Amino acid sequence: MKPAVSAWETHAMRIVGIRPEIDGVATYDLAFTEQAGGDAYQFRPGQFNMLYLPGVGESAISLCGDCRAPDVWKHTVRVAGRVTQTLAGMPLGSQLGVRGPFGTGWPIDQWQGMDVVLVAGGIGLPPLRPAIYELLQRRDEFGCLTLIYGARGPRSLLYTAEFPTWQSQGLSVLTIVDRASAGWTGNQGVVTSLLERLELPNPATTAVAVCGPEIMIRYTALAAAKRGIVSERVWVSLERNMQCAVGLCGHCQLGPEFICRDGPVLRYDRVRHLLSVEAL
């Protein structure tokens, strides 16, 4: 299912599972209606699909499942526009179209032998989850693994049921919320505050992967730099208006980058100067 032949080649998939996550967010398990499609499909952690609802339109959604589990393709979706709103009303068994996978992935092989800090904000965790699965699958190849995860409030945290498993497999999970509510005894503040006081035994060989609001990405990279992690070892997943997904329609440009094709995962030193310009 390489899109090189035709970017518009669309495959039919069926919704085989719907899991409500938090308010306005659900995870959809998709399966190819033809076995051949599923056999050919492979993705790398960090890549995305274009989910297509005929008559409504398309939306770029990150793959958030395990790239080694070939039966279902998971997409955690927040209701944010017409397509995602319509999807939210579709019952189990419905069919939709999928193009993909597109874009760059997290450079997990480059992190071998390094400590890895994953920083996620809100709905920025799903694009990082396949990387978490992969890091834990190959746990021996990496040093300390840490997830710093921030959300608006305790009820906005995704995938919390999986945290104990991740912890037991060797990922240190740290959470923080903007606004605490009754019963929350954890951290309150922004994700950068956790990064600022995180124990970093080997800053020179630590990689940081960030996904979340752009402002969070910038401050996280700044905090990383203060801790001795240079921008050449920070990777970010960016979001723009992705439509064709192959760098031909022009909508997702950020300076010279077509975020759909050159990203969404980019090394920070490549885009730092672009993100600092407002409305670029």
Added chain:
Amino acid sequence: MSADPIDNAALWLGPKAGLQQVIDALRRTGYTIVGPMVDQAAIVYGEIGGIEQLPRGWTDRQAPGQYRIEQTGRDTYFDYVVGPHSWKKYLFPPRLAVAAVVPLQAGWQFERPRDDPPTYAFLGVRACEIAAIRVQDRVFLEGGYVDAAYQRRRKPAFILTVNCTLAGTNCFCASMNTGPRCTEGFDLALTELENGFVIEIGSERGRSTMADCDVRPATEAERSAGVAARQRATDQQSKRMNTDGLPQLLMANLQHPRWKDVGERCLSCTNCTMVCPTCFCSSVEEVPDLNTGRIERQRQWDSCFHEEFSSLNGRPVRNEIAARYRQWLTHKLSTWHEQFGTSGCVGCGRCITWCPVGIDITEEVAALREPAL
């Protein structure tokens, strides 16, 4: 551009009505001929069958925000520069079905719509337009993903260029190294003189096309007259853009006050992007057939000047016109180099002519070169 060499192998076709033979030869080969014609007070491109449809005796007068055609009283077919159309509309159609879906009992069947474009012969392509086609070749054929629809049209297209023998007020191809002389990328190149055409052969199919026409080797006098006529287009050109170090200069000046200034003049009407022969942005619209339920996904030209173009989570990234103009200009003249190894501007001047408020890209670049106060 280097001095215009005399092509010793050039042919002479005269009198000028003999051009019909070339059109006939191309039609016999199966080409659909597209060429210049007068329509709605402009010289535009459309399908033609005979030389009587060409803009004989017409010229165009252009200035920033202005375009007029006038009769000259001269017996010339190609005495104009470029109009609002470009060949882009044939190679990258303004609206084209890229996918289709048919509803089934349960679910959908995804289809690839039929696309059987005619085999085009473009008559009257200017040097800057060949350059523009080559820029779009890089975008659609050499950028990693091949656009099949563009490829289907581009590959077999026959290019008959006509060298400019005059320059318009808004032309600046010489400074962009894209003209005015056609040097490559054509099958046949014509230079129009008073009594006939000097013809250069650019390809084997160009040669076989001319084999069916009443031509003879051009005399030295005719060839020299061709050189002199082409020289006029160079000599008349006064507008220029200084491209020295421009890609870096623009990216180093993303906060230049000129962006705000031009943003106050720009209407964000999208004209410049529609007439630009290299702009390639598009979006896809769902077009349902209410009788059958079949939905066609139609790709259409889009523009970075539309507010919703950069829309992200319901809000535009580039909400101010100044930001949108900055995107257009920096893309065209700077980031295009990084993306496609070439400038996105060929110096045709269309964006200047068709801007309703006469914004001149060369003036904007000159102003951006001035240090911010």
